[in-house]
Amino acid sequence: MSRVPTAPPPLEPGSRIAVVAPSRPIDESKLDRACSRLRETFDLDPVVFETARREWEWLSDNPRARAEDVMDAFEDPEIDGIIATTGGDDQIRVLNYLDPERLTANPTRFYGYSDNDNLRLYLWNQGIVSYGATLHPTLTVDPEIHPYVERYLRRAFFDDSLGVVEQTTEWTDEWFDFDTEEPREWRDNPGRTWYGDERVSGTLWGGCFSIVKWHLQTDRYLPEMDELDGSILALETSEDVPLPREVRYTLRTMGERGLLERFDGLVVGRPQTYSPGLEWEPPGDYGEQLREAVLSVLSEYNPDATAVFDVEFGHAAPSVPLPLGARATLDPSAEKVRVA
Template structure:
């Protein structure tokens, strides 16, 4: 892995945070709500860049402009954080327009997940730690910000590390209706599932399953395989809710390429089990089927890896802004995950 990883300095109360759209835009009402929460809850000063005001057609046709907004935000000495508006499905097209020298010359805390894991994996390859949160949905859903989300966002904004990631007391994957603002149904957290008994520590690499698969397919932005030795693979399956066998196929291909065996650990986010417009109906035991698919590949290619499932990151709520590039310590003996 890169000889040195840089964790960009924390933000300060009253600090300026750039709002950019390296993926898709969000509605003006969602933008206003998220910016208000940055100001009112976290005492941050959001600075909305041009890309975040553009419509999707313009962003689709101008990937270089999206990249330029990100680089200018990193280079602005008055800005300590950069947060993506939301995810999408084409940020891979932005990466060729990024100049790593401009991003690494003044490392800045970048916040994004889902499609933004493209940019975060790019930053990983160049030794910069980045965080998993976006304006939408992280700062827009629910009538009030969930206290678990607020707690860990505060750590990501203002502290050097995330620390121990405690289980959330509840979870949901209900879709939030912005028209009615109706409260979502929250369910008791059934807990995490651990595999293995070895305590391991390694830098987090991965993120959204679709993005990881794209990077494996293109091969343009992958780190040197040796750089992954001892790392911890992070995976979450997003609102795409892929068939468990598709996840198994991809991990199997990683195994055949000699990549999967390089990881000492694996962390898997609690999966969404439904989303509007899905082309199939996930079964009630989707999470168990997904876990079984992943475990079958680990058993074949990396039997000594320590793994933990149903963590609070990804597209089910509430979430921790999991920082790619940070050191994760998995301690199955006490059921604890710590991120430094």
Template sequence: MDFVTPPPLRDDQALAIVAPSRPSDATTLRIGRERLASLGVETRVFPTADPDRDEPASPAARAADIEDAFTDSEIGAVMAYTGGDDQLRVLRHLDGGALASNPTRFFGYSDNDNLRLFLWNRGVVSYGLGLHPDLVCDAELHSYTERYLRRALFEESLGRVAPADEWTDDWFDFETREPRDWRDNPGPTTWVGPDADPDEPVRGRTWGGSFGIVKWHLQADRFLPDPERLDGAVLALETSEDVPPPREVGYTLRAMGERGLLERFDGVVFGRPRTNAPPLEWDPDPDEYPAELKDIVTRELERYAPDSVAGFGYDFGHTEPSFPLPLGGVATLDPADGALRFGSE
């Protein structure tokens, strides 16, 4: 199946805000729309994202909202308000043919990776970032997020993605709106498998998303692509605010290996993991967790995909700031300098 990157947002088109997971909050919705307006983007709020809604719409209604946004010729991009934990139930109600026939740039991640994997199966490239929290935290939109959001909205590809100069693991308090602490970004690190060429860039279409959503799709086994379509792909994963124990990530990758899936990926890009999150069932060490996660992942790759290349600590997913990783887009990972590029399909 061929892939299509939906065309950039035109000046005469609006961006639809939908809520495939949870309805919106009036204050953060307003802030997000204002910041999109500052980028020259007109927005339209679709029914599921109505801030007066107390509960999420039914799965069928949420699917209808997505289809209405994709098939509206006046809409050139669609952005999810926020994530959640329920979007898997929406997919059975979607008309995949209608979405594929009307490819539109979709923005979302976390629970919205359900829809992004659904679009991947139809050959439609989609993007990370959502309105909340990515566009509404802090006194202004972070310049790093803004730079790559502009590219994702208005350009053909993201091109070369540079590391952010700074990052934060702090949660933003929407009541006090106090500034967060930011720290220097050490940049990504690269692991080259024992059978891989350290001088040979890896190039392939990205598949994956938030670890929890990928695990759900492996468990449900209803929306996985044919394994052959993953040959030569790049697995993109990030661990979200769930902060799963490294061994759990390892177990899932091991199961993918035994299923004959992990060996199909030529490369892996891992997002910078959060360690500061809402109350957890365990207490991760913020200094040790990323290294433990890397060790577990590389152990399973060495077992099942020794000719792959993996990059860790990229600025996508639940880290802040972040860039909108194109799921289904062609990624090039250069082990010589850790560079990550998107485009030239």
């Protein structure tokens, strides 16, 4: 039977929001900029916890301390929300030090994505909805917060649901240059691609493809398979820009273990296609290749599922803070994605 996590209460203007670094830290200038935007744009009071001030070398050596900071933030009655500084590549090391009772005793809205999807999948198992945003890049890039980002982040902070995830008119996967502060080049949104014609609703599970893959490989933090029955799988491929065949292979293994068929729907984020230092050159039709790879597996293992591609969540901008654990509805006839 599908589990339905509960969303912690929304924040209010003036609420205190803890800033923690369960993955990596960010430099002082980015931290200051993001905290200023929390205050000035959203009227929130950021409280910077110890890990957010630490250097990466210390955080790397102290996964237990990172877990402790998160739990302290959950337990603090003065804290109404918690936001991660940024992502990284090792947060799965932190999960072993978490005490689920300390998290569930005081459910609090947690915001993070990318490497923080480790913690978000852990929270899913504890019945806690969490939201996909971080200080960096969500609140640091661009000369001003993109109106689309602000609209949905405001809902994630203060509302009970995101509502309809509207299509943005423009998108980009360019890196923002903090030295020049030059605006990024935005492209017209080509729209979404739908597969299947059945309207489906279910609890969102998944997140960053790399993190989902780690959880499949370790098999330590996966829910019982029947808890995913009727859920909706959310996937986005991050700045790793994995080869489409790698995505296909991973989904195929999910199919072989009887996991892929549990989901009634699939939401795939618009893929990021650029990252500094990327070891291969993604082709211009990377998004199409990715879609074909996913559909080739879905058609074999779960042909009745409804899927939608190029939805605004993940690492390409602008992005909505898609909440894992919330109930989503995919409506192909109306071409709408709604998140309750």
